[in-house]
Amino acid sequence: MIHTIGIDIGSGAVKTTLFRSDGSSIEWLAKRCERIRRRDPMELARQGFDEVLEEARLAPADIAYTATTGEGENVKFATGHFYSMTTHARGGVYLVPEARAVCDIGALNGRAIYIDERGKVLSYKMTSQCASGSGQFLENIARYLGVAVEEIGALSKTSKNPEKVSSICAVLAETDVINMVSRGIATQDILKGIHLSMASRLAKLLKVTGITKGMVLLTGGLALDAGLLAALQEELVTEKITGLTARNHPDSIYAGAIGAALWGAFRHGRLAELQSRVAA
Amino acid sequence: MAVADIVARCGNLFEDLSFSAVRDWKAAAPGRKAVGYMPIYVPRELIHAAGMLPVGIFGGGDQLEVIQGDAYYQSYICRIPRSTIELGLTGRLDLLDGMLFPSICDVIRNLSGMWQILFKDKYVRYFDVPQNYQDSVGGAFYVNELRVLRDELAKLAGRAVSDDDLRKSIAVYNDNRRAIDELYDYRAKKPWQAPTAEVYLVLRAGLVLPVEEHSKLVREYLAAADAEPRARRDNARVVLTGAFCEQPPLNLIKSIEMAGCYIVDDDFMLCFRWLLGDVPLEGDPLENLSKAFLHHSASTASKYDVHKEDKGKPLVQSVKHYGAEGVIFAAPSFCDPALLERPMLQGVLKKHGIPYTAFKYAENTGQMAPIREQAGTFADSIKLWSAV
Amino acid sequence: MSTQTVNTAALGGAKPKAPVQKEDAMLLQKEMINRNYHELATARQTGRKVSATFVPGNLNELLMCFDFARSLPETNALQNGLRKKSGKMIMDAERDGHSEDVCTYVKADLGMMLQGQVGPTGEPLPTPDVLLLSYTGCFTFMKWFELIRQKYDCETVMLHVPYQGDGHINKNMRDYVVKQINENVIPTLERVSGVKFDIDRLRGYMRESVKSEENLVNVLQSAKHRPSPIDGYFGAVYYIGPIFTAFRGMPEATQFYDVLWQEVQERMRLGKGPVTPEGEIAEEQYRLVVEGPPNWTSFREFWKMFSDEGAVVVASTYAKVGGVYDFGFRHDPEHPIESLAEYCLGCYTNLNFPQRIDMICKYLDEYQADGLLINSIKSCNSFSAGQLLILREVEKRTGKPAAFIETDLVDPRYFSAANVKNRLESYFQMVKAKRVAAAAAH
């Protein structure tokens, strides 16, 4: 039986999980999610690490493997690092075993990952280097519109006449939105419009990965945004990608951290195996 | 010399945007001339045979601040022409007595005309190559083009270029190709001993050094690299393709390796590996160069594949030959040839069950995080799952 | 020849929905295009083989010799753009793995195929039996047909046309093209069509071509008059349609250009300006030369930005993409294959930079234009790479102001109306201010 910790350092938030696993069973002991809000992410990683330990009543020495993911390549106390699509894939199947694709929408990038039932990455696609239509953008607009991040989803779902944002540049899109407000477009219609353009981008990413049927799990910070989920579902219908269904999970935001912890356990086993072979 | 010294020398040559190596070469004897060429391929043998130094101009890299170059290009055009213009307008290429623009795509093609306007006193030539590979059709055209080029270069050099001159040059370049093949084979065998970031620099040196010196350098590097034991990492073996024209920043190559990939074949600076194998020395040298071009040359997006079945064949062969586990498509943003070719190649790889991933770059890409993430995930997925 | 009568009520004051105005010739050419699409749609039933080829360097007369129904993927893409269908097609192609960065004509074409090959008119388009890859002044052509071949397994024949790198067509180039036509193109077309090549038939078609070519040049050069009776860019798009596509060499084309030329002469006689979809241009305020293809997805809106300000395009390079006729080239029935080669080699996109600049300067002078406007197309490296140098050189050589806008052919995402309008307005106001200042100085 071993304990492992996964830390997902994003550009928007730091997520930490602690797992106990032995050969057959996996148990999730603790989790933490902290929005960065201009604090030092490395500091928050350390803090998350300490807090999950405290919650599980464990000491650092009890941890067999601390795995980082996201922008955590430089965390000093980590044992190893996995790249975020690897971890989101693994975390995704942990949360929803029937998921065959994971859509991760973080603060700056979106990613679609096509996986098999073991969480193996079959193919993936990331948004390009231009930051249009990112989580950050939605957050900025929400702040501008005076809507709390948590309210976005519910509001967007009430929209009847979504107003699409045409600019591809996030900066110019902000002005587009300002123009919309001055034209008297309702807040929910603007939000829904943004959701739709994000969803269409996601649908495109998904399509490019080559997946045609199965369950898509949304992960990352925006996964819980019900408006985005609804928009994606609509988009899948209008785009006639009907083989796919989209859903989220209350713990979606932890997918990366979960995957990191689980891969950590896997790697730990591998390393032990190698060790014993060397010893023998 | 130790590996570090050789690499440092190459690194200096790479970073030197004022081309002192070329300047020094010219200064060493009176009347020496140098002729620049852009990616992918020009018959450097002709320049060499005329006693001039061929100089590869492969963009300005990420250290060049492009100001004027941007004034000539919209944001949706790749970066190499703008940095090349910048090099020209800032006088850094004044040391070149001529410039050859090979047929690679419309951007480089148009650049040849711009060069004629911007640098009126220089010898400028757009060098067309045939997309028809029959000796009697494309070959006849090409031999004529070669002849014209030879005559023009001879005029520029102020001396005649005989067939024997040309044969000698072909021999020298045959040797260089052999040295580079050795380098590629060695790296594929022991990628940890010859990291691509180093191999790349050693190759780059060939753009500015005389070919004889470069062949020597390559072999020195091989000996030195083999002598120095280095740690072997648990990396995935990949072929990198798509970077045949605008070159990725060195940091990108390093990032790919850092993220867990060994590059075992690539298409950087194809000019060195364009003709496959030796060009025969007997017979008409121009005919020989033409035949080598038509029938034994590298495959790349700028070339037409006569048969549907030919598409992607060389790539699959490279994967097999070098024992790669996957392919990374790294293409310059807005590079039509590379990006239009990509889906076709991906289709072929898919058919052969070879994993691949793709991303874009520019020669001055600064942000490596997304690159690391994608290359890393690719390596992860090969590594974590290959054994299971 | 009259223009369509206009709903006069709609002309004055606020005009919410003015009916689109068209000249007879425009209607005629629309009919012709629709007929061609219908021919393509029914090719399978009628037992005709289908060819596809590109506008620059299109060997229409040659293809006619083999009874092919002729499809032009570029034209399909632009028609889909005009009908606002291309956006979706492009997205579909991108979802199928194509990069956002590449030419949208290609993506619109591939997207159309993904959507089941329904053509712009709603009728299905057949998969071509042969792709005649005229590699003329655009690298993308080659990849485009390779892509189609990879996906649909069509037979492809390459006609490589060397570039006029030093501004001349030489014997080596001409021989190379002629040889390819004789040794590769004709045998392949014979094999695919099962029709034997008959050079006299080719000569016959070419005789027709010449007639259209004469009249086209007359029409385009009528813009030298003040006011110009035509718009040499937006309007010319309609005028060049038949000759640059599947009709050159057909009697229909000859007839079309007759009608058109008469119509234009009449307009000149009456001192009238060009007809735009919004009505006639009342007063010619600005005369412009335009370089670069138009935007198709917002074609009317784009045109309106000009016509609202009284801006008339008197000459454009785009009206020469399918053949540069105004400097004397004509198809030559006496030397049919050679003149096909000459035609391909002389296409606008196959000209080098100094040639392009000379041509534009000449237009500015001969058509007494106020300035140059470059519409730079994101898709098209062939046109666009280096256009900013054209802008500078032309300004330097003619002293006339030039302006630069950026749009795309068929990707609606790259047409930012506000942005374009902003620049155009500034440009027009600038030309005007200069004119006022110049007048004051005298």
Next chain:
Amino acid sequence: MRCFIGIDLGSTTTKAVVIGEDRKVLGRGITNSRSNYDTAATVAKQEALVSARFELFRQALAKSGALNGKLDEFIGQLERDFRLEQFLEQLADLEATCLRNAEGTRFGEAAAGVKQALTELFRRLRDDSPALFIPNAKRKSDFFRDLAGAQYLALGEAVAKDAGVRYDMLLNVFDRSIIEVENREYGDAISRNLLAAMDRTLKAMPEAASRAEKIRAPIQGVLEMALEETYVVGTGYGRARLPFSKEHIRSEILCHGLGAHMMYPRTATVLDIGGQDTKAIQVDPHGIVESFQMNDRCAAGCGRYLGYIADEMNMGLHELGPLAMKATKTVRINSTCTVFAGAELRDRLSLGEKREDIMAGLHRAIILRAMSILARSGGVRDEFTFTGGVAKNEAAVKSLRELVRENYGEVTLNINPDSIYTGALGGATFAWRAVLEEGKTAEART
């Protein structure tokens, strides 16, 4: 008196300039562009008219000699006091709006707590306000939204903790309310606030108080004089949304060219870096535009970029330049994508680069973009005038100076402290010309 007004509705800020019949600038006003362009234009114009009155006060008082020697000090104090009054007025409005927005079911049981916290928070805000307007106070911005927002954030966390409510809730109320408040005009309050400010000033300057009557009289005179909006010209990014007819709208390129020419008649090249666009303009000796270039559909490297950086570093826009000036070397930054600016910054920080050095690199990157656009428009000619919001940034100016010298040799570089108003000045000049040279009269506003 007859006034000619130019309004430049920018993407970030809206500027207005009032000139008199003698074509001299009487007043300038600026506000942040907000969702309601009408309001933004109105507010900027009001601000400009207020500032015009201050200018007229100065002239009247100078003539009356009531304040010999102390005139500048007095006007300065009066202006600050007036700003404080305005600020307090808006703060009170914000408080009422926040309290209203905290009602209802949004916060359920927490509502009472939130309201309590708000009341406390606003009490502290009010107490802290005068400090913002003392002489030489370092303000992060001049706009109510930014000022109140910064203070609100700074104090909010502690207040929330004390009151036992979630900080997020307070943020939420603020975000919602600030928009409402921002979109209200306070035109009616101006005279009242001026009089109140007068009282404050006289209290603050006892030596002036003794001459209160002599001071009040000319001011009263000015206050009673009507400032007639003879002709208004709109320009800028949002000009199409201004409720003006086409006659009253000019392209921003023309306005910037003319504005720069008015400030520096020998201007040949103008660079304007605004929030979302960068323009390079060549003008002839009469201020007529000869050619121009703008950035394309990508907003990389424009002023908004600095805004994102400032947000990321939790600093005011004013502070970026000074920080960059402390740099000892310049880190090379390649991407000027506005949105990725934050990521780039973090990247560099994690590589161990110093903040000031990165900042220097970011500023250089912006200017490099601008240099390209300048090169595209035909280069830099003598004299060269730099305008727009970014011209206020000393580090940007430094980079520009260096790069211009490297690429074009010595040219005179003009930067006016009021350069952000260049477009509006051009507009006002067009307005003046329309009436005095072309004999136009203002059209009825629709």
